[in-house]
Amino acid sequence: MSRRAFSFSRFLAITLKxxxxxxxxxxxxxxxxxxxxxxxILFGYAINTNPKHLPTAVxxxxxxTFSRTIVWGLRNSGYFDVSxxxxxxxxxxxxxxxxxxxxxxxxxxxxxxxxxxxEKPDLLLEADATDPSAVGFAVGAxxxxxxxxxxxxxxxxxxxxxxxxxxxxxxxxxxxxxxxxSQYNIVPGLTGVMLTMTMIxxxxxxxxxxxxxxxxxxxxxxxxxxxxxxxGKIVPYIMVGYVQVxxxxxxxxxxxxxxxxxxxxxxxVLTFLFIVANLAVGITFSTIAKNQLQAxxxxxxxxxxSLLLSGYMFPFRGMPGWAQDIGECLPLTHFLRIVRGxxxxxxxxxxxxxxLWPIALFVLVMLTIxxxxxxxxxx
Amino acid sequence: MNSAYxxxxxxxxxxxxPRTVVNAIAMxxxxxxxxxxxxxxxxxxxxxxRMLCGLLTPDGGSGQCLGLDFRxxxxxxxxxxxxxxxxxxxxxDLTIEENLDFIAxxxxxxxxxxxxxxxxxxxxMIERRRxxxxxxxxxxxxxxxxxxxxxxxxxxxxxxxxxxGVDPKARRDFWEEIHRLAAEGLTFLITTHYMDxxxxxxxxxxxxxxxxxxxxxxxxxxxxxGLTTWEVTGTNLSALADKLRGLPGVExxxxxxxxxxxxxxxxxxLHASTAPFMTAPWHWIRIDSGLEDVFISLMETSKDNFA
Numbered sequence: 196m197s198r199r200a201f202s203f204s205r206f207l208a209i210t211l212k213x214x215x216x217x218x219x220x221x222x223x224x225x226x227x228x229x230x231x232x233x234x235x236i237l238f239g240y241a242i243n244t245n246p247k248h249l250p251t252a253v254x255x256x257x258x259x260t261f262s263r264t265i266v267w268g269l270r271n272s273g274y275f276d277v278s279x280x281x282x283x284x285x286x287x288x289x290x291x292x293x294x295x296x297x298x299x300x301x302x303x304x305x306x307x308x309x310x311x312x313x314e315k316p317d318l319l320l321e322a323d324a325t326d327p328s329a330v331g332f333a334v335g336a337x338x339x340x341x342x343x344x345x346x347x348x349x350x351x352x353x354x355x356x357x358x359x360x361x362x363x364x365x366x367x368x369x370x371x372x373x374x375x376x377s378q379y380n381i382v383p384g385l386t387g388v389m390l391t392m393t394m395i396x397x398x399x400x401x402x403x404x405x406x407x408x409x410x411x412x413x414x415x416x417x418x419x420x421x422x423x424x425x426x427g428k429i430v431p432y433i434m435v436g437y438v439q440v441x442x443x444x445x446x447x448x449x450x451x452x453x454x455x456x457x458x459x460x461x462x463x464v465l466t467f468l469f470i471v472a473n474l475a476v477g478i479t480f481s482t483i484a485k486n487q488l489q490a491x492x493x494x495x496x497x498x499x500x501s502l503l504l505s506g507y508m509f510p511f512r513g514m515p516g517w518a519q520d521i522g523e524c525l526p527l528t529h530f531l532r533i534v535r536g537x538x539x540x541x542x543x544x545x546x547x548x549x550x551l552w553p554i555a556l557f558v559l560v561m562l563t564i565x566x567x568x569x570x571x572x573x574x
Numbered sequence: 575m576n577s578a579y580x581x582x583x584x585x586x587x588x589x590x591x592p593r594t595v596v597n598a599i600a601m602x603x604x605x606x607x608x609x610x611x612x613x614x615x616x617x618x619x620x621x622x623x624r625m626l627c628g629l630l631t632p633d634g635g636s637g638q639c640l641g642l643d644f645r646x647x648x649x650x651x652x653x654x655x656x657x658x659x660x661x662x663x664x665x666x667d668l669t670i671e672e673n674l675d676f677i678a679x680x681x682x683x684x685x686x687x688x689x690x691x692x693x694x695x696x697x698x699m700i701e702r703r704r705x706x707x708x709x710x711x712x713x714x715x716x717x718x719x720x721x722x723x724x725x726x727x728x729x730x731x732x733x734x735x736x737x738x739g740v741d742p743k744a745r746r747d748f749w750e751e752i753h754r755l756a757a758e759g760l761t762f763l764i765t766t767h768y769m770d771x772x773x774x775x776x777x778x779x780x781x782x783x784x785x786x787x788x789x790x791x792x793x794x795x796x797x798x799x800g801l802t803t804w805e806v807t808g809t810n811l812s813a814l815a816d817k818l819r820g821l822p823g824v825e826x827x828x829x830x831x832x833x834x835x836x837x838x839x840x841x842x843x844l845h846a847s848t849a850p851f852m853t854a855p856w857h858w859i860r861i862d863s864g865l866e867d868v869f870i871s872l873m874e875t876s877k878d879n880f881a
Contacts, residue, residue, distance in 0.1 A: 208679030208680050416655075
């Protein structure tokens with residue numbers, strides 16, 4: 196029956212209506228632009244997974260050239276701010292417990308004597324590891340550093356004590372973000388996080404609002420088709436999504452100097468699929484939720500795993516297998532790989548393909564559920 | 575399926591779980607007729623209207639609505655029917671004009687702009703076109719809702735308590751508009767709780783607990799009620815009312831200002847019970863039963879039968 200076919204005019208009616216409502220709802224509209232800006236500034240500037248200048252205490256029981264050299268070397272690494280000098284081991288423990296320092300280095304009494312005797316003395320580095328990510332890089336730096344620094348002091352007659360070089364050189368080459376700048380990881384990822392959050396919440400409200408305000412009854416009594424309502428409601432938010440993406444990409448380039456090795460137009464095109472995926476989730480939620488509050492709750496229920504299991508907050512490969520499996524089902528996981536791949540690695544379409552089809556599959560499943568769940572009657 | 579009836583349905587049934595909300599209702603409404611649909615709250619009026627315009631799927635029944643099979647062709651019926659919901663269901667954050675334009679687009683009106691203009695003009699809303707619907711008063715909201723229901727030129731209008739919460743002047747204007755439209759050939763099925771509105775309908779149907787208990791013209795319904803009513807005037811009426819209530823055959827004792835209406839379906843019994851009180855200071859006269867008396871009687875008896 197041709198009458199039941201998709202009607203562009205009815206679709207347009209819904210879209211225009213959504214645009215007008217969006218324009219009138221100042222608070223929501225402000226949030227759609229405000230949320231990305233706030234997230235960008237907060238997360239972009241605040242989050243650092245490679246922290247430096249961490250407060251450090253030194254207890255040099257053995258006040259020798261070596262201990263002074265070690266302190267000097269730690270300072271120079273940039274990871275440690277030697278802010279306190281302790282006079283007893285107990286003092287060090289207190290500072291660590293109170294959180295006054297992140298690290299404490301103890302040079303034992305007979306450090307230089309043992310060192311000179313070739314007895315391999317201990318150098319104690321204590322770290323407040325309540326936040327493991329805060330100490331990881333710094334601890335790594337210490338190993339390397341102490342060796343090189345000490346070797347410099349072992350010269351002349353004691354030069355033979357210099358640690359022998361290993362039979363091979365391990366060359367570590369950090370690719371794509373050699374300086375480990377957190378922003379390079381976080382800012383592109385933000386595009387995905389932000390789209391997930393705003394798109395799902397806003398569209399989640401779209402249909403529940405109609406039901407709550409009683410306008411759904413009216414809408415259902417007209418000849419409008421479910422696909423027209425759902426697609427008509429999605430389109431305005433696709434545009435909002437693009438406004439957000441543009442904001443983040445501009446900030447990435449001009450505020451955070453994130454390298455853009457790959458093709459930005461390709462990224463913009465691929466983002467479309469991701470936006471649609473999130474809108475489909477939102478619409479589907481809103482056909483299930485009884486009111487707007489439930490829709491928001493569902494959005495958060497989806498948003499949290501997306502944030503935590505996608506590899507945005509924590510390394511994806513660090514998660515156990517089952518968690519990775521859940522992560523693989525989330526569109527954000529794949530989008531993060533796409534956006535980081537394109538911007539930081541200069542990936543092209545071929546390299547992103549493995550992450551495209553899972554998103555496409557997700558869209559298909561979600562939209563099918565959404566359109567099926569959208570009831571054409573009030574039963 | 576050509577017939578003189580805009581609505582001609584039989585056995586329409588709707589169940590919500592184990593509860594039968596609409597029980598095998600038959601209804602015939604002629605083209606150009608204003609059919610009033612009455613009944614207590616929760617009696618199934620809204621459910622019946624929703625089934626007619628395809629908002630709810632009936633569990634049983636057959637028949638036609640505007641010449642279309644009301645169960646199979648609900649999509650086509652939607653295009654030809656205007657449904658005005660009980661609660662204002664247009665967009666409060668859209669202006670009057672935007673609301674009308676939205677509805678006109680949904681119905682795919684070929685001359686959309688003209689249709690909107692015409693509708694604005696007819697309802698006297700030309701100057702208010704840019705006002706947000708949410709800021710309108712109850713009476714204006716109701717006029718807007720009616721205008722929106724009419725924009726696609728439907729043949730049949732289903733109005734669900736259209737005048738609830740509207741002042742008397744606006745209600746009168748509204749009914750004048752309804753009669754004007756009916757004269758143009760539109761058919762109306764209107765639910766209401768107001769007796770004065772019921773008496774302005776061509777024909778009535780009374781529904782309680784899902785069952786259609788009476789239907790026909792006002793006179794038909796009153797006659798079908800089979801009620802005998804006495805009007806009592808005099809002093810100390812409330813004391814009399816207390817004495818009369820509960821006597822065999824006395825079904826209703828209602829105070830109407832300075833008079834008391836005493837009615838019952840069994841005229842003999844009623845007379846037997848009331849005869850001892852037909853003395854001074856009270857003055858008794860037989861009067862025609864009113865619509866309200868009949869409806870209350872129907873409601874009370876149906877409670878016993880179906881509840």
